Amino acid sequence: MQYANNILETIGNTPLVKLNKITSDVKAVVLAKVESFNPGNSVKDRMALKMIEDAEADGRLKPGGTIVEGTSGNTGMGLALAAIVKGYKLICVSTDKQSKEKFDVLRAVGAEVIVCPTDVAPDDPRSYYSTSKRIGQETPNAWYVNQYDNPSNALAHYEQTGPEIWEQTAGKITHFVVGVGTGGTISGVAKYLKERNPAIKIWGIDTYGSVFKKYHETGIFDENEIYPYITEGIGEDILPENVDFSLIDHFEKVTDKDAAVYTRRLAKEEGIFAGNSCGAAVKGLLQLKNNFNENDVVVVLLHDSGSRYIGKMYNDEWMKEQNFF
Ligand SMILES: Cc1ncc(COP(=O)(O)O)c(C=O)c1O
Structure with a gap:
């Protein structure tokens, strides 16, 4: 018999899925780490x-x-x-x-x-x-718990998510793209991947209304960067201890509208029913596409499932109200 002793034993070992249509004008192979396969439907x-x-x-x-x-x-x-x-x-x-x-x-x-x-x-x-x-x-x-400053957050990704990505790409990964909130995912995965190959580029996806990009580029925590935004799960008005800025090569900002539109496109064009920060991550990757060549293997991590956004990004009325069509 093959069974898990409880639901917790089914966490991890999520699939890596090639993106095809939405990335058709990207020279690199783009692979999505689809984290909605976890039992709680997120990374x-x-x-x-x-x-x-x-x-x-x-x-x-x-x-x-x-x-x-x-x-x-x-x-x-x-x-x-x-x-x-x-x-x-x-x-x-x-x-x-x-x-x-x-x-x-x-x-x-x-x-x-x-x-x-x-x-x-x-x-x-x-x-x-x-x-x-x-x-x-x-x-x-x-x-x-304090997920922002709790070191076990990034450690989980150093011990599991990073090694999974390394093994699934047979060490061929050249770029890792992911939305940044507490910073646990990017920092843990980045630490593992850069230990295996320091040339791997780590790109964080940020929102307008968040402090990350400016802080990374200037060292200035600028309160003028902070204002309400719609995208869920990424961007912050604080600097969590789990964001290791030294491991991140670049932050790319994506607008609320683009994040919502690309969330829907992922579902319609790839059949991947993913959450709002996943649309932001894919759009951020596309904004950076001129940096890729034919030999590159880009992994984009998709944090969660679309089921949590039915009343928002997947709802036509809501999209109209936001002027996102
Ligand atoms: C939907 C979603 N996207 C992205 C993130 C960011 O991940 P991390 O906190 O590991 O930086 C989170 C975390 O809260 C999230 O829930």
């Missing part, structure tokens, strides 16, 4: 389980404890699956910008969800950063 299952295992190992998370995290949904889903299997309670703190579907899904897998306003400064007591920290401190036997 974040990997780091959620790793953060919990490491916290159990050093006693930060104790039996019967409560896990508290500020999450836009995908990390929450990964934490929820692990909490169910391992017997913990989970409180997810999120923002009112996120898709309603994400909250419904989290509640379906047993999490308590607290929604905070998006348009307040990170140090405002109402922000989701401050609220999740406070709940972590006030709740008995609680552990505050």
Whole structure:
């Protein structure tokens, strides 16, 4: 018999799928690492389980404890699956910008969800950063995960995602392209790949309204770069410790409209029903296509599934309201 002992054992080993139509005018081979194949439908299952295992190992998370995290949904889903299997309670703190579907899904897998306003400064007591920290401190036997600064986040990708990509491309990968939020995915994968071959280029996809690109290029944390935006999962108004800027060769910004349009194109042209940051990643890659030659092997990581964006990027009325058609 072949079976997993529980759902957590099915995390990882996601497929690498060649993109064809959407990348038809790109000289390189473009391969998508489709992370919606994880049981929680996103790459974040990997780091959620790793953060919990490491916290159990050093006693930060104790039996019967409560896990508290500020999450836009995908990390929450990964934490929820692990909490169910391992017997913990989970409180997810999120923002009112996120898709309603994400909250419904989290509640379906047993999490308590607290929604905070998006348009307040990170140090405002109402922000989701401050609220999740406070709940972590006030709740008995609680552990505050803090995916932004928790080193187990990037470590999960150094130990799993990076080696998978290296092996699946037989070491032929030349460029890795991925959206950046907490920075765990890009930093962990980049560290592994650059150790194997320092010539591999690591390109992070950023949004307009985020501080990453300017900080990377100038060393200046410019508050004028910060304003509300629509793209979900990438870009930040803080500098998470998990973003290792020294491993990233370039940041490329993609507009909200392009991210939404390319999310839909991925579904229609490749049959890959992926999330909003995946459209941003593919569009960012296309913006950089003049840098590729015929021998290049480009891997773009697609973070999550389209099912979480049915009411937004995959909804015609919503697209019209945003003037995205
Ligand atoms: C949909 C989506 N895209 C991209 C990211 C960014 O990944 P990372 O936090 O590893 O930088 C996240 C993380 O929250 C996400 O949920």
